[in-house]
Amino acid sequence: MYDLSAVRADFPVLSRQVNGKPLVYLDNAATSQKPRQVIEALVEYYERYNSNVHRGVHTLSVEATDRYEEAREKVARFINAPSAEHLVWVRNTTEAINLAAKTWAAERVGPGDRIVVTEMEHHSNLVPWQQLAKQRGAELAIAALDADHKLDEADFERLLTPSTRLVAFTHMSNVLGTITPAKRLVEMARRVEAAVLIDAAQSVPHLSIDVQDLDADFVAFSGHKMLAPTGIGCLYARSEVLEQMQPFLHGGEMVLEVTYEDASWNHLPMRFEAGTPNIADAIGMGAAVDYLAALGMENVRRHEVELTRYALGRFAELEEVIVYGPADLDYRGGVVSFHVEGLHPHDLGQVLDAEGVAIRTGHHCAMPLVRSRLNVPATARASFYLYNTEEEVDALMEALNKALRYFGRAPRSRPA
Amino acid sequence: MMGTSDLDDLYAEIILDHYRNPRNTGLLADPDLQAEGFNPFCGDRVVLTLALGADGGVERVGFEGEGCSISQASASIMTELLKGKSVQEAHALNATFRALMADAELPHGHTPDELGELTALEGVKRFPVRIKCALLPWATLQDALAQPGAVRG
Numbered sequence A: 001m002y003d004l005s006a007v008r009a010d011f012p013v014l015s016r017q018v019n020g021k022p023l024v025y026l027d028n029a030a031t032s033q034k035p036r037q038v039i040e041a042l043v044e045y046y047e048r049y050n051s052n053v054h055r056g057v058h059t060l061s062v063e064a065t066d067r068y069e070e071a072r073e074k075v076a077r078f079i080n081a082p083s084a085e086h087l088v089w090v091r092n093t094t095e096a097i098n099l100a101a102k103t104w105a106a107e108r109v110g111p112g113d114r115i116v117v118t119e120m121e122h123h124s125n126l127v128p129w130q131q132l133a134k135q136r137g138a139e140l141a142i143a144a145l146d147a148d149h150k151l152d153e154a155d156f157e158r159l160l161t162p163s164t165r166l167v168a169f170t171h172m173s174n175v176l177g178t179i180t181p182a183k184r185l186v187e188m189a190r191r192v193e194a195a196v197l198i199d200a201a202q203s204v205p206h207l208s209i210d211v212q213d214l215d216a217d218f219v220a221f222s223g224h225k226m227l228a229p230t231g232i233g234c235l236y237a238r239s240e241v242l243e244q245m246q247p248f249l250h251g252g253e254m255v256l257e258v259t260y261e262d263a264s265w266n267h268l269p270m271r272f273e274a275g276t277p278n279i280a281d282a283i284g285m286g287a288a289v290d291y292l293a294a295l296g297m298e299n300v301r302r303h304e305v306e307l308t309r310y311a312l313g314r315f316a317e318l319e320e321v322i323v324y325g326p327a328d329l330d331y332r333g334g335v336v337s338f339h340v341e342g343l344h345p346h347d348l349g350q351v352l353d354a355e356g357v358a359i360r361t362g363h364h365c366a367m368p369l370v371r372s373r374l375n376v377p378a379t380a381r382a383s384f385y386l387y388n389t390e391e392e393v394d395a396l397m398e399a400l401n402k403a404l405r406y407f408g409r410a411p412r413s414r415p416a
Numbered sequence B: 001m002m003g004t005s006d007l008d009d010l011y012a013e014i015i016l017d018h019y020r021n022p023r024n025t026g027l028l029a030d031p032d033l034q035a036e037g038f039n040p041f042c043g044d045r046v047v048l049t050l051a052l053g054a055d056g057g058v059e060r061v062g063f064e065g066e067g068c069s070i071s072q073a074s075a076s077i078m079t080e081l082l083k084g085k086s087v088q089e090a091h092a093l094n095a096t097f098r099a100l101m102a103d104a105e106l107p108h109g110h111t112p113d114e115l116g117e118l119t120a121l122e123g124v125k126r127f128p129v130r131i132k133c134a135l136l137p138w139a140t141l142q143d144a145l146a147q148p149g150a151v152r153g
């Protein structure tokens, strides 16, 4: 295991006070904090070798290009992609999914075809498919969750018909923490020859991922949830898929040769990266995966499992609190969504904020799941990362008890 | 810097009382005016029904809602204040309360006194993201009053 206090010392914001209390940051599913090493990589780029990439022979441009392409290689190694050519830089998971939906999928999904997603998709992995289905006269089928909020694999398999062109599912739910058995799901999809996109926005930051082993066609993830800056993310795709995909944006960088009449496309993956890219943040993402790789993703996962186990135990002490998500920690990441009878998440979040505790309240960009499946207008959510501690979980519970007292509901401990 | 005392300003006793024991709940079976307001950001919802008397004034009010203490208390206090008001007076009350929450000058000839228990919501101003919660019932009222039935009288 890693040294937790040394790790915490790498994150400047964690020493901050909020409303007179030490910050307890439990909104990691929304975005993670950044270590000094990532911040310094950005500063170094801007102070030492800020320059455009792939264009100049001068020293700065060569350095910038090297570091930018090196970052792509680091991320490729991090998810065990066969090579860096498989990674397209995008802004975030949302853009990655839209790129796949509006190019590759738009040409392959037609009237009467089927797209399968699950009940727990983030709007980012629901709305693009829902709209594509509407435009193309295709059908969107929604795989259900079981009573324990795990994916109902039998239902998923039942939905896979010969007309299924594409399956898009989350690897880890940002609301329930549910981890899906991605490899098994890909195998099922292959039996009906459907393409597969994995929304890995929550899994790449928290689990050890091997995209070759998963064997999906597309894997989408964001840098900002895994220690990297905002504004940078990746779409991984298999070679065959990338080679068939048409460019989405036309312009500089993505071309090889241009005449007034025509243009030919650049090599992969630059064909999909028109215009000056987000150089600094890509380099920052390289620094972020260096940091994660040094800790070891198995260690990150183990730390989060233990913390989640501890948190679920503490939550169980409170009678008024309903906790969502799988009880089996093999199928759960460090996300705890909960609902307190008679206490609206918004009010709860406000009292917690006064105690320096940052959690998320609302529908978490998964409105159908929260409203139709959990049957509440909103939930409160605490989500952990590699730097969170048991003391911080205790601070959450103390603030939660305070909120319960404040709103006139004395917390009663469950009889042992 | 925020501490428990600011929270006490936000969650004044009057607000907590209206939240725990909302007045005028339940929709009218025979409303002249009805509107629904929804805030997708936090899932707050208010449905408002109004019955007008022969003089065109608000005779009965009923509401249903779900949401945070601020939106629901604001709705409850609003329903109390609306009873007996003409449509014009209801519009004026709406404008006065909005001005209070926006820290703007009150409409000419109006004073905070008319707002009664609503002044307890002033503490919400310190929490900008919550102002929308306080205003949701009032946006709903605006929609209700914009219906053709409100012209009567």
Ligand SMILES: Cc1ncc(COP(=O)(O)O)c(C=O)c1O
Pocket (backbone or CB within 6 Å): A029, A030, A092, A093, A094, A095, A122, A124, A125, A170, A172, A173, A174, A199, A201, A202, A222, A365
């Ligand atoms: C499961 C999941 N998918 C997709 C997204 C969208 O990520 P982004 O907002 O970075 O595009 C998120 C982040 O909120 C997420 O948690």
